[in-house]
Amino acid sequence: MEMFQRFALLCLCIFHLAALVCAQDQAGFISLDCGLPKDSSYTETSTKLRYTSDANYIETGLPKSILLQYRRMKQQQVWSLRSFPDGIRNCYRFNLTRNTKYLIRATFMYGNYDEQNNLPEFDVHLGPNLWGTIKIENVSVDYSVEIIHVLSSDYLSVCIVNTNKGTPFISALELRPLDNNTYITQTDSLELSIRLDVGSTSNATFRYIDDAYDRVWWPYDLDEWEPFSTSEAVDADGSKNFKPPPRAMKSAVRPVNASNSLDFSINASDPTSQLYVYMHFAEIEELKANESRLFNITWNGNLWYGPLKLNYLSSTTVFSQSAMSGGQYNFSLIKTGNSTHPPIINAIEIYEVKEFSQSQTDEQDVDAIMNIKSFYGLKKNWQGDPCAPQDYLWEGLNCSYPDDDSPRITSLNLSASELTGGFAHYLTNLTMLTSLDLSNNNLTGPVPKFLSQLSSLKFLNLARNKLTGPLPVELLEKQENNTLELRFDGNPDLCRSASCKKEKKKFVVPLVASVASVFVVLAALIGLWSLKRKKQLPGRKVDANCNRSYESLDLSSRQFTYSEVLRMTNNFERVLGKGGFGTVYHGKLDNDEVAVKMLSPSSSQGYKQFQAEVKLLLRVHHRNLTTLVGYCDEGTNMALIYEYMANGNLEEHLSGLEYLHQGCKPPIVHRDVKSTNILINEKFQAKLADFGLSRVFPVEGGTHVSTTIAGTPGYLDPEYYISNRLTEKSDVYSFGVVLLEIITGHPVISKSAENGHTHVAQWVSSMLDKGDIRSTVDPRLKGDFDINAAWKAVEIAMACVSSTANRRPFMNQVVMELNDCLAMEAAQKKESITTSDSNNSVEMITVNLHTELSPLAR
Ligand SMILES: *[C@@H]1O[C@H](CO)[C@@H](O)[C@H](O)[C@H]1NC(C)=O
Ligand SMILES: *[C@@H]1O[C@H](CO)[C@@H](O)[C@H](O)[C@H]1NC(C)=O
Ligand SMILES: *[C@@H]1O[C@H](CO)[C@@H](O)[C@H](O)[C@H]1NC(C)=O
Ligand SMILES: *[C@@H]1O[C@H](CO)[C@@H](O)[C@H](O)[C@H]1NC(C)=O
Ligand SMILES: *[C@@H]1O[C@H](CO)[C@@H](O)[C@H](O)[C@H]1NC(C)=O
Ligand SMILES: *[C@@H]1O[C@H](CO)[C@@H](O)[C@H](O)[C@H]1NC(C)=O
Ligand SMILES: *[C@@H]1O[C@H](CO)[C@@H](O)[C@H](O)[C@H]1NC(C)=O
Ligand SMILES: *[C@@H]1O[C@H](CO)[C@@H](O)[C@H](O)[C@H]1NC(C)=O
Ligand SMILES: *[C@@H]1O[C@H](CO)[C@@H](O)[C@H](O)[C@H]1NC(C)=O
Ligand SMILES: *[C@@H]1O[C@H](CO)[C@@H](O)[C@H](O)[C@H]1NC(C)=O
Ligand SMILES: *[C@@H]1O[C@H](CO)[C@@H](O)[C@H](O)[C@H]1NC(C)=O
Numbered sequence: 001m002e003m004f005q006r007f008a009l010l011c012l013c014i015f016h017l018a019a020l021v022c023a024q025d026q027a028g029f030i031s032l033d034c035g036l037p038k039d040s041s042y043t044e045t046s047t048k049l050r051y052t053s054d055a056n057y058i059e060t061g062l063p064k065s066i067l068l069q070y071r072r073m074k075q076q077q078v079w080s081l082r083s084f085p086d087g088i089r090n091c092y093r094f095n096l097t098r099n100t101k102y103l104i105r106a107t108f109m110y111g112n113y114d115e116q117n118n119l120p121e122f123d124v125h126l127g128p129n130l131w132g133t134i135k136i137e138n139v140s141v142d143y144s145v146e147i148i149h150v151l152s153s154d155y156l157s158v159c160i161v162n163t164n165k166g167t168p169f170i171s172a173l174e175l176r177p178l179d180n181n182t183y184i185t186q187t188d189s190l191e192l193s194i195r196l197d198v199g200s201t202s203n204a205t206f207r208y209i210d211d212a213y214d215r216v217w218w219p220y221d222l223d224e225w226e227p228f229s230t231s232e233a234v235d236a237d238g239s240k241n242f243k244p245p246p247r248a249m250k251s252a253v254r255p256v257n258a259s260n261s262l263d264f265s266i267n268a269s270d271p272t273s274q275l276y277v278y279m280h281f282a283e284i285e286e287l288k289a290n291e292s293r294l295f296n297i298t299w300n301g302n303l304w305y306g307p308l309k310l311n312y313l314s315s316t317t318v319f320s321q322s323a324m325s326g327g328q329y330n331f332s333l334i335k336t337g338n339s340t341h342p343p344i345i346n347a348i349e350i351y352e353v354k355e356f357s358q359s360q361t362d363e364q365d366v367d368a369i370m371n372i373k374s375f376y377g378l379k380k381n382w383q384g385d386p387c388a389p390q391d392y393l394w395e396g397l398n399c400s401y402p403d404d405d406s407p408r409i410t411s412l413n414l415s416a417s418e419l420t421g422g423f424a425h426y427l428t429n430l431t432m433l434t435s436l437d438l439s440n441n442n443l444t445g446p447v448p449k450f451l452s453q454l455s456s457l458k459f460l461n462l463a464r465n466k467l468t469g470p471l472p473v474e475l476l477e478k479q480e481n482n483t484l485e486l487r488f489d490g491n492p493d494l495c496r497s498a499s500c501k502k503e504k505k506k507f508v509v510p511l512v513a514s515v516a517s518v519f520v521v522l523a524a525l526i527g528l529w530s531l532k533r534k535k536q537l538p539g540r541k542v543d544a545n546c547n548r549s550y551e552s553l554d555l556s557s558r559q560f561t562y563s564e565v566l567r568m569t570n571n572f573e574r575v576l577g578k579g580g581f582g583t584v585y586h587g588k589l590d591n592d593e594v595a596v597k598m599l600s601p602s603s604s605q606g607y608k609q610f611q612a613e614v615k616l617l618l619r620v621h622h623r624n625l626t627t628l629v630g631y632c633d634e635g636t637n638m639a640l641i642y643e644y645m646a647n648g649n650l651e652e653h654l655s656g657l658e659y660l661h662q663g664c665k666p667p668i669v670h671r672d673v674k675s676t677n678i679l680i681n682e683k684f685q686a687k688l689a690d691f692g693l694s695r696v697f698p699v700e701g702g703t704h705v706s707t708t709i710a711g712t713p714g715y716l717d718p719e720y721y722i723s724n725r726l727t728e729k730s731d732v733y734s735f736g737v738v739l740l741e742i743i744t745g746h747p748v749i750s751k752s753a754e755n756g757h758t759h760v761a762q763w764v765s766s767m768l769d770k771g772d773i774r775s776t777v778d779p780r781l782k783g784d785f786d787i788n789a790a791w792k793a794v795e796i797a798m799a800c801v802s803s804t805a806n807r808r809p810f811m812n813q814v815v816m817e818l819n820d821c822l823a824m825e826a827a828q829k830k831e832s833i834t835t836s837d838s839n840n841s842v843e844m845i846t847v848n849l850h851t852e853l854s855p856l857a858r
Helices: 001-019 363-375 426-428 449-453 474-478 498-514 520-536 564-568 603-621 650-654 717-722 728-744 760-769 787-800 812-834 843-852
Strands: 032-033 041-043 050-053 062-067 080-085 088-097 099-110 121-126 129-135 141-152 155-165 172-178 189-198 216-220 225-229 251-255 264-266 276-284 294-299 302-309 317-319 328-335 347-354 397-401 408-413 434-436 442-446 459-461 467-471 485-487 493-494 575-579 582-589 592-599 628-634 638-645 678-680 686-688 749-752 757-758
Touching: 001 749, 080 426, 099 155, 121 294, 189 251, 251 264, 276 328, 302 317, 347 592, 363 408, 363 426, 426 449, 434 582, 449 474, 474 485, 564 582, 564 592, 564 628, 564 638, 728 760, 728 812, 749 760, 760 787, 787 812
Parallel strands: 032 050, 189 216, 408 434, 434 459, 442 467, 459 485, 467 493
Antiparallel strands: 032 172, 041 050, 062 080, 088 155, 099 141, 099 172, 121 129, 121 155, 141 189, 189 347, 225 251, 264 328, 276 317, 276 347, 294 302, 294 328, 397 408, 575 582, 582 592, 592 638, 628 638, 678 686, 749 757
């Protein structure tokens, strides 16, 4: 397995390098410009934030634009918006991670987009709870609501709710992950009241890139205060990950009369509201040995914190562990008797506790109903939380609302909803269901036994479908026991008794031929039938035809019959792609998505590779190898069944680079390394696929003489064409090409009118001749990379693609060099941390690197 480890290491470095080179301090940010055309994006010029279309997060609403005259002086994300003339509640849905903390900001700018000059008022909900009411009072003002919220599930919905006061809309929706250890509250969420850059030198609001979390800061000053500032950089790291931005921290205020206290009050609009106050301090004067700045902080005359001593150019944040209440908030910063200098303050944040009392619908119910929705492709306006708030219950559902617990779905009515196909297995996960109405649809196939697992079910309506076969006895028993009201009229091919079993006769005809006694035939028939009944979806039965020997490997459990493959793929309904040796189809195996690669029978070459791939993949398990779920080897029908990779291949991602923002996990390399063979799953982990060419690798650095040329043009070692000799260095070559692709964002082979076909290595080489490294690196990085690191990375890649193998470095050399390169880029990023406080993504990546270096393969 040494080979795999070494390859993995290399990949790892490439991915981390790419992640570092890429301008991606916005890691984890979701910045939606609502109403932007689907899949489009841009970088906003003043913040450098990358905004994308909201179309993948919402199904409803109409894209609109504000009038031109209102665009001036506004950031681009408010130019377009999504308007909701239809439906009471329209929701965005985000797939995130539970227990993570987000700063969520929604922005609304009317800009007379509908030319009605009709300023609307509407509500915004976070999940099932009211977040706020948006009252647009000025056509040219952008209104925002902002909240710090910990996710209670793996998804988040943000809903815009029509309250009959005009058409609701939204301009921008921004999510920023926060450190788990900041802004800790005992319960609930924190709504922003105000965030002040006290004594601001620029007198301007600012946000990202000056603030790592993209918090917005407003300038603030009072007459009794004297602003002052430093030109030195203030380090934000002292503040328990609050990371108050250096830009706010380098300025502060002190009382005009140095012997006075520094006072300020907060006026809470609602006296019952609960507040959290965060005061950020940093000493910005270099005090001499005999000088001191010590002060107490009082709240309504009582000591709140003190005495407080500040550190020079380092931030300290003072806040209370529990919410403050009472409606009166008079704060005084009072210097202690022996302090030579007056109190100061650099920045203040005030949040109000937002109680979210309505719990979300039970998560298993939500998952199940969402899956049912997508299983049947329902076009219903089902958005946001299914049951809550009760006023916006999804059409066709009924729920129970237990005290202090999550709402549960108790009734589902999908009558006349144009359902086709079979029964969604997800129905069994609606465990509290008492009533299920599937009547008046085009459901086909048998009625599954799993419906009887719904123990609370009292009413089941299957009438007027195209169901076939017998009803499960369990359901009939329940009906006879009067525990279930069962309707199934209007299904001509459905029957109560076992008499309809003989319908399946034709299925067993081939078996009959070889059997002598009628009795045995009948027995076989019934046996097969009961087997089929038990295993609705592909089972693990090994067909008699499928008994090729695979030595000591226990392969039987992974073997599938051709008819199972047919069912899995729904008769090869959806093609995912075509490879050299066959077509890949989408399939479903027990609710898991799979990719089914059918080998074309004509390929004799293919059969060996098929065997090699089965052997290798069944023996080698690694999270960066696509998992082989099973295979079928039935005469000329040969199929490989893999886990399904939802996010396509690397090539697609190279034209987006977004995957880098999600953090990449390394792939493993084999001898057909190319960007299309590195697949990305839904968690954006890279996995290497297609082992069609990888025979069992000679581990001890031996060479291998091959009889036919395989591999992919552009990635294939040019020496291999000539000598037919495969060496480790062939992979070094292919990797060099992938590395060049990542660095440049150029396709492997580009076509142009004047030069014909150009290989990426040729192109880079010509750029290097001109000494033009900046234009060699992917322009989407916008120059945000260490130039020396880039040089080095390109040099390594170019060395890898040397035309003769002995001029290529060995893998371990490549790894060492890439590590140097990584360190350079990391150092550059660290430098920028102390000057502009970007964020700690470099730290995170370094940490990952170490954890990832442990032995990878089994
Ligand atoms: C979120 O997850 C659901 C299934 O859980 C899926 O249907 C949906 O497409 C995902 N949305 C996005 C934007 O990835
Ligand atoms: C955040 O902290 C809470 C407890 O304070 C913990 O339950 C949760 O798992 C943490 N989340 C993450 C992502 O670390
Ligand atoms: C709307 O806001 C602008 C500033 O953005 C201001 O100049 C204008 O007077 C306001 N209009 C109304 C009607 O308040
Ligand atoms: C800051 O800006 C506000 C409005 O933009 C203005 O009223 C105020 O005078 C300015 N203060 C300073 C110190 O420039
Ligand atoms: C400063 O305040 C102290 C006490 O409030 C007062 O005695 C003194 O006169 C003030 N000095 C000036 C210059 O206003
Ligand atoms: C706060 O409220 C009090 C009483 O309502 C009022 O006198 C005072 O001016 C207010 N202060 C501010 C800063 O609005
Ligand atoms: C500051 O607080 C300390 C207690 O921590 C107290 O002993 C001291 O008297 C206070 N000083 C002033 C000036 O309020
Ligand atoms: C000033 O007094 C405080 C108590 O009020 C004490 O904790 C601190 O050590 C003293 N500082 C100096 C520099 O004497
Ligand atoms: C039902 O829920 C369980 C637990 O949440 C989950 O493991 C299972 O995959 C679900 N089954 C279906 C068919 O969705
Ligand atoms: C069933 O499908 C047929 C055509 O395939 C269609 O005409 C009919 O309306 C459908 N019935 C229902 C109830 O959806
Ligand atoms: C129906 O009732 C019989 C006897 O009362 C019992 O044995 C059986 O388990 C019941 N079946 C169901 C599905 O409740």
